[in-house]
Amino acid sequence: MAQELLQEYIHRRGDLKLLGKFNNVNDFVKFKEVKIDLMFMDIKIRGNVKKDIEGLFSNDSSIVLVTAYTIDQLSDYDLSQISNVLYKPVSYEKFNRCIDEVFYSIINR
Numbered sequence: 001m002a003q004e005l006l007q008e009y010i011h012r013r014g015d016l017k018l019l020g021k022f023n024n025v026n027d028f029v030k031f032k033e034v035k036i037d038l039m040f041m042d043i044k045i046r047g048n049v050k051k052d053i054e055g056l057f058s059n060d061s062s063i064v065l066v067t068a069y070t071i072d073q074l075s076d077y078d079l080s081q082i083s084n085v086l087y088k089p090v091s092y093e094k095f096n097r098c099i100d101e102v103f104y105s106i107i108n109r
């Protein structure tokens with residue numbers, strides 16, 4: 001459901017283009033060779049997937065973490081590559097504010 005909502009929000013903005021959606025780490029790894037400027041990542045932590053998730057953070061993309069977890073609950077992960085966090089439930093207003101902040105930081109790098 002979160003993917004569908006984010007997809008709708010992305011399509012409502014003229015400055016974003018959806019390149020793909022993935023439901024697991026293995027599917028994303030196949031797509032990792034494509035130049036991605038901005039990635040939304042909704043992680044559900046089940047089992048021992050820490051290394052798999054952290055491996056995604058080495059990309060040069062700006063990454064927005066979409067989560068119901070608090071940052072404290074994610075403290076065991078290296079989140080240094082995360083550009084911003086959207087906490088669920090995600091409204092269109094929060095989504096827009098987040099995107100504007102990410103774009104501002106990209107422009108001012």
